[in-house]
Amino acid sequence: MTRKKKPRLLLAIETSCDETSAAVVKQDGILSNIILSQDEIHSPYGGVVPELASRQHIKTIDYVVAESLAQAGVSLKEIDLYAVTQGPGLIGSLLVGLAFAKGLAYYFKKPLLGVDHLEAHIEAPFLENERIEFPVLALLVSGGHTSLYFLEKPLSYRLLGKTRDDAAGECLDKVAKFLQLGYPGGPVIERLARGGDSSRFHFSLPRMKTAGYDFSFSGLKTAALKIIRENGLNASHRLLRDFLASFEETVARALLENVHKALEEFHPASLILCGGVARNTRLRTRFSELGAGYGLPSFVPSPRLCTDNAGMVGALAWKKYLAAPVSTTDLDLDAYPR
């Protein structure tokens, strides 16, 4: 890299789970953000099959990267920086993106930055709102993670709590699978719950024994399966809609309980909700209502940026680069599953 030239274009790659994504990102915004979902491949199994996921990434990454460049109207020769998700995620899937990014960065002799997937999710709302005031309290809810973070300032992530068992999205997916409603479960439940009576079914939830901000969703899953069995619920039952509305409401309530508690202790200036489950309208509404009750602004990415996408990876990579510029391709950069 010539020393004087300021980097202008960054190519980001994200393959941590079952979306193959590539984005061309400038310091002040996204030029392209291609997301290719593998939902159809995993749907028959009711969950992501890791081996199938990594094989599919291998098949599609070339095309996804080419498409991101085409949509941005740039060529590989013009890319100044590369960024890739290092983890956490499925190790086989992560390695596909990492190897691809390393190959490109090494060939074109450009710097390569590794990015944490969860920190990237928290970056997503910044793509649509430049001015999010710190300190920030961020709730990240996805198929693999449910975590609460406090960010005193940009790039400082203090993990307050995370799930001790299932992630919230996983809980939705498992209950949908049990009822044979389809995969991924979250969006199906949201669609089928619309107009249902959310107070019809009561879920008795086991209380967490310790203080702190950890979550637990396996108890809620068990409670849901018990109600399904006791009431003989199935995909065509007349009370299905009420059950799903009650379940969705309970998941939202369980998530917000910790946010509420943390608001009292940490006094943030802004709230962020992110991750795949943040696509859920009921959760988005409840979250914003909670913030509004404290006079705080809530930032929830548009649905497309809640899903795994390379745009958020690129945006975070820029912030990291500007804070600590790197000039080499680190070929030792490794993937971490958790």
Ligand code: KG4
């Ligand atoms: O962040 P994401 O795309 O991938 C992971 O990193 O896990 O999140 C996927 C999760 C799945 O559990 C899916 O059921 C859930 O997000 N999800 C939703 C909705 N759309 C996706 N959950 C509730 N309501 C939705 N509309």
Ligand code: ZN
């Ligand atoms: Zn994710």
